[in-house]
Amino acid sequence: MKFVIVEQGGKQFRAVEGKTIEVDRLPSEVGETVVLDEVLLSVNDDKVTIGTPLIKGAKVKTKVLDHFKGRKILVFKYRPSQRYRVRSGHRQQYTRLLVESIEME
Helix, strand or coil, X not given: CEXXXXXXXXXXXXXXXXCEEEEECCCCCCCCEEEECCEEEEEECCEEEECCCCCCCCEEEEEEEEEEXXXXXXXXXXXXXXXXXXXXXXXXXXXXXXXXXXXXX
């Protein structure tokens, strides 16, 4: 099985050809091609390549499928003695990418 570990937005994702990954929102339109070139690790069956810190010449070509919001989380601040209560929520914006090809030099 061939897969790579790619870094995007300070987080690491496992990318496999034909599968999708969900990253933080990118400023790209739906249908555009995005190239992720920060490849940290590559596995092709028994051959493992580890970058120092990146693998030179490796890139992952992806296509933007859609933009969506994650589930809502509640943020509640509470101080019992001062009668202080603040409740708010947050929904993170994500981009779903389809991994089209993994290229190694």
